[in-house]
Amino acid sequence: MIPSLIRSTTATLLVCSVACGPAGDQVPKQKGSEPTTMDHHSHARPDDARITHLDLDLSVDMEARRISGTALYKVESKSDRIIFDTDGLTIERVFLGDGSDAQYTMGDSSMLGRSLEVRITPETKEVGVVYHTGDRAKALQWLRPGQTTDREFPFLFTQGEAILTRTWIPIQDSPGIRFTYSANVTVPKELMAVMSATNPTEHSADGTYSFRMDNPIPAYLIALAVGDIVFESTGSRTGVYAERSMVKKAAWEFADMEKMLEAAETLYGPYRWGRYDLIVLPPSFPFGGMENPRLTFATPTIIAGDRSLTAVVAHELAHSWSGNLVTNATWNDFWLNEGFTVYFERRICEALYGVPYVDMLGVIGAQDLKATMEKLTRDGQPEDTRLYLDLDGRNPDDGMTDVAYEKGCAMLRTLEALATRPVFDAFLRNYFDTYAFQSMTTEHFITHLQEHLLTPNGLSFDVNAWTEGEGLPANAVMPTSDRFDLVEKQIARWTLRNTGR
Numbered sequence: 001m002i003p004s005l006i007r008s009t010t011a012t013l014l015v016c017s018v019a020c021g022p023a024g025d026q027v028p029k030q031k032g033s034e035p036t037t038m039d040h041h042s043h044a045r046p047d048d049a050r051i052t053h054l055d056l057d058l059s060v061d062m063e064a065r066r067i068s069g070t071a072l073y074k075v076e077s078k079s080d081r082i083i084f085d086t087d088g089l090t091i092e093r094v095f096l097g098d099g100s101d102a103q104y105t106m107g108d109s110s111m112l113g114r115s116l117e118v119r120i121t122p123e124t125k126e127v128g129v130v131y132h133t134g135d136r137a138k139a140l141q142w143l144r145p146g147q148t149t150d151r152e153f154p155f156l157f158t159q160g161e162a163i164l165t166r167t168w169i170p171i172q173d174s175p176g177i178r179f180t181y182s183a184n185v186t187v188p189k190e191l192m193a194v195m196s197a198t199n200p201t202e203h204s205a206d207g208t209y210s211f212r213m214d215n216p217i218p219a220y221l222i223a224l225a226v227g228d229i230v231f232e233s234t235g236s237r238t239g240v241y242a243e244r245s246m247v248k249k250a251a252w253e254f255a256d257m258e259k260m261l262e263a264a265e266t267l268y269g270p271y272r273w274g275r276y277d278l279i280v281l282p283p284s285f286p287f288g289g290m291e292n293p294r295l296t297f298a299t300p301t302i303i304a305g306d307r308s309l310t311a312v313v314a315h316e317l318a319h320s321w322s323g324n325l326v327t328n329a330t331w332n333d334f335w336l337n338e339g340f341t342v343y344f345e346r347r348i349c350e351a352l353y354g355v356p357y358v359d360m361l362g363v364i365g366a367q368d369l370k371a372t373m374e375k376l377t378r379d380g381q382p383e384d385t386r387l388y389l390d391l392d393g394r395n396p397d398d399g400m401t402d403v404a405y406e407k408g409c410a411m412l413r414t415l416e417a418l419a420t421r422p423v424f425d426a427f428l429r430n431y432f433d434t435y436a437f438q439s440m441t442t443e444h445f446i447t448h449l450q451e452h453l454l455t456p457n458g459l460s461f462d463v464n465a466w467t468e469g470e471g472l473p474a475n476a477v478m479p480t481s482d483r484f485d486l487v488e489k490q491i492a493r494w495t496l497r498n499t500g501r
């Protein structure tokens, strides 16, 4: 995710042309019963019972601002219960695979919503829940026609990260729990629906759309958008969705997507999600971008008219490896998603636009990091300047600061400088291949780093100083850029010339 426009506005100066590449889906490794990590932000107990597939059959009522329908889950159980997360949902009925009613209880309401505990057996293979969403579902942004660009039809989009998917789907809402999904979604027939899945490119006659996500993903990556959306291709594997008046502008602005995809694959191995499309949302989308798999959600404010803000796309695309492919196991490990992604985003931009441009991005990022660390320290939260966080009892959004993004990136840059780029690239490529479609804890990453980079190359690096230590370690390799000095000198020269002083 790019949480604010501050980061996206740092991304400037980009112009490039389009190239096309080979298409193809990669078959994921299914991880049915890997051991799981305790996640303080989910009621689910995946070691007892977990979902392996979700099948949604939903209707979207744009007038009533409500989603209703059935969620059917394939489950693996070792226990007599399965626990889902819900928040503000009305549960109408719970049933088992044979159609019989299942007994269930709802837990007390808290910051995490309410648990939904369903009685099952170790033999249970399917559970179904009939439900509808509430008035204040935090994941759902309902827009009136006047709040859209074309001002003719209503619009809906979802935002699942960090723990909001439970406000529109009863789900095991932990980033450490992965499952595949399919969906049938019915919307008013003048509108189109798209998801983080296989997507339509044309409006259907009856307003019903079918979706499939065959790679296992965590719940926060399920996403839906509904509106008068149209599609425009930008390459053999890439394209944009947007409101009618925006789509041509968007396709022009993001013409580099195919080229970015190729640059990313050259760095860290095959793109495993099939297509990479982007939807430009109405202006109220609260982030720069969100890396929903196969379909990045993006703010229209990055359509600058000169292709100057597309580093946001590089960031969201990079998440197809760091975050979506290898995922932080809990929100305490958020830096594994974002620190890697900022590092990777800058490597993609370097491949396309050169080192001086990326150094400028890095210097701005370092300034943001310094300011954030100073503020956290001033506010009495110096522990939040560590990479590995303790968010137990807190909202995971509290951990979404520049520390995860920029300190995380700085650690990888420092490792790169220590190991040399070819050695570090080989290490990262192997990391993504080894843990594709799995979740990663900070602890496990440190072990992997030691065994696969530090020990074999005889390198000494104090990882704990980064993950457990506050502030920035003394050995941090930080970016420098002479471009800003040149700009300052240029301004001084211009001022002198034009004021005659």
Ligand SMILES: [Zn+2]
Binding pocket: 001, 002, 315, 319, 337, 338, 341
């Ligand atoms: Zn991100």
